[in-house]
Amino acid sequence: MILNTSLNEMIKPIWYFNLEVDSGKNTYWIDHNKIHPKYLKILDENNYYESKKSFSFDLAYQLWHRGVIDYNEKILLDIKSDELTSINDQYIFSRRMFKPRWIYFSFILRMFLFKVSVKEIKVLFKTRLIKKVNLNRPIYEYEDYDSFQSEFIREKRNVSIIIPTLNRYRYLKRALKNLESQNYKNFEVIIVDQSDDFNPEFYNRFQLNINLIQQKQKGLWLARNRAIKKAKGEYFLFFDDDSKVNSNWVLEHIKCLDYFGADISAGVSKSKIGSPIPVHYNYFRWADQLDTGNVLIKREVFQKCGLFDSQFEGMRMGDGEFGLRAYLKGFKSINNPKAERIHLKVSFGGLREMGSWDGIRSTSFFQPIPIPSLIYFFRKYWGTKKTIIFLLQIIPISLSPYILKGKTSGHFLSLLIFFITLPITFIRLYKSWIIAEEMLSEGESIELFK
Secondary structure, three states: OOOOOOOHHHHOOOOHHHOOOOOOOOOOOEOHHHOOHHHHOOOOOOOOOOOHHHHHHHHHHHHHHOOOOOOOHHHEOOOOHHHOOOHHHHHHHHHHHOOHHHHHHHHHHHHHOOOOOHHHHHHHHHOOOOOOOOOOOOOOOOOOOOOOOOHHHHOOOOEEEEEEEOOOHHHHHHHHHHHHOOOOOOEEEEEEEOOOOOOHHHHHHOOOOEEEEEOOOOOHHHHHHHHHHHOOOOEEEEEOOOEEEOOOHHHHHHHHHHHHOOOEEEEEEEEOOOOOOOHHHHOOEEOOOOOOOEEEEEHHHHHHHOOOOHHHOOOOOHHHHHHHHHHHOOOOEEEEEEEEEEEOOOOOOHHHHHOEOOOOOEOOOOOOOOOHHHHHHHHHHHHHHHHHHHHHHHHHHOOOOHHHOOOHHHHHHHHHHHHHOHHHHHHHHHHHHHHHHHHHHHOOOOOOOO
């Protein structure tokens, strides 16, 4: 809970690691005073802080972002985030860790909420020259990873690859060809086909162990849950039908779990359109997201967490919600750059037929924004206040076409659209909020898995 302070929670209100695991134990934030000197080489140790505890928070946050993964409980930081109370230290931390626009956004928001004091205005001005740390450089390198001989691979652990598909045979063909070329062979492929023109003969051309399920009711989370219940593997590897992967994809997922002693290998997804690829996709670190287009999960995780929440049917973030459940249960998830996929983001089929490009951008201007399942998810775990803060951050810069997502030009165009269509945008947001309210009233729909 390193960011759960009055200023910083407004900058990053929705984040897995702002929540404590169910055990209540700190399992990720490392005390720089207790670690091997090899880790210290990657830190920026400039100390502007009034408090030693704030300084320790700063370095723990850097170690997390720069890829230090260690399970030794003896080196963890024995401190709570609410001890970072000085407004001076909060601004210093924010200046060092976040882009200036988020700091000024938070300041303006706090001003509208009548929470800004004269002292805070002085601190804002006083800290203006503190430079942001590059959290992606230098990083901690796992130099022995490539030469690591995985026992899991030697033992040929059984994997079930799960693919839901809907009206995308042309792209599914390429994905299955990629699976044929894998250098790790001990896997089955479970395909849940919801296509309008269901064609079982299509699958006869592939040299794969395919378990085909026809599903007449279109539903992504229904499909994945059905496949999980049919799966025989010790590990479940989720894959999208509009994706391309290298021949070592399965092997690298398994190797990652073995090397780090983890429960989830969160492979990275690189899209041909949309946001620029995040720099941290290029190195190992703790994962703060779960993408069911490219992730390997131990069977045990589903046995303890249950299946995907059916409340997300027809909408998005069912995988993000499951990832958070796994995090809260104490399962370890690694951001795995070695197991990457190219996500083609095909404009038809799949969730595209259900009305959205992502959680914020719908395929129709008059549909609710964001997708109601996002508000359901965020309010369920972070509460109404932080959800509203997040929506204030993200909606004004997310109204441009998906192809401009994450680009400066897209942000400017989105802001223009936001102010021109403010009444319509408010109505769309209100509709989404009401639907999410109904979902929260109904409660989660999570089936147990044994």
